[in-house]
């Protein structure tokens with residue numbers, strides 16, 4: 001399996017009917033989490049990303065949804081039990097999801113390219129990363145989110161989340177820097193962290209309707 005990144009934008013109100021028929025195909029724990037979200041968009045981001053991973057795992061490994069068992073490492077990184085060569089990572093933000101699938105560990109982060117609080121950079125970014133942001137006055141906010149998403153993708157690749165202090169590594173360092181790909185798409189930045197030697201990554205954009213059709217077919221046939 002090569003490295004594939006899916007980028008999916010979701011609208012706030014469409015497809016709530018789909019949501020009802022999808023929900024029983026995710027774990028009872030996920031169902032509870034979804035139920036607790038106050039806003040429909042958060043329910044949908046969580047449900048669609050979870051079910052899309054299930055669909056992808058079943059397709060890649062020729063399994064049924066009921067065969068899938070997920071667990072989390074000590075720091076909360078989820079993985080598919082029993083398939084050590086199937087790696088995935090998800091990230092969601094309003095109103096989009098990024099999902100990375102690979103045969104080696106992967107970390108993915110998506111952020112909306114909006115007004116940036118540059119004080120965060122002073123607090124959490126290394127000197128090299130701060131200099132990188134200042135290197136182009138016209139693009140400071142985009143560069144900020146490039147660094148932010150790379151840092152998140154890196155700690156998600158490692159699987160240790162915030163147990164790794166954000167200012168203890170530098171994503172502009174030439175050694176670490178080779179592990180990233182960053183894609184600017186619509187109003188979003190998506191960064192992917194994967195093994196150093198990988199040289200081919202497929203990036204696929206799907207819209208809500210396409211995903212909804214895929215997931216409907218999946219639940220009918222699984």
Ligand SMILES: CC(C)(COP(=O)(O)OP(=O)(O)OC[C@H]1O[C@@H](n2cnc3c(N)ncnc32)[C@H](O)[C@@H]1OP(=O)(O)O)[C@@H](O)C(=O)NCCC(=O)NCCS
Pocket residue numbers: 046049075076077078089090091092093108109110120124147148149151152155156157158159160161162166
């Ligand atoms: C939890 C964390 C791993 C990512 O959080 P996030 O950026 O808010 O959320 P994302 O949508 O990108 O990722 C959430 C998904 O990552 C996965 N995940 C959770 N813990 C993980 C870990 N330790 N490693 C990798 N992936 C993890 C889960 O699939 C989760 O989705 P789910 O909750 O629907 O199951 C953690 O890095 C965090 O809290 N980061 C915020 C730190 C920050 O403030 N950064 C700003 C400056 S860089």
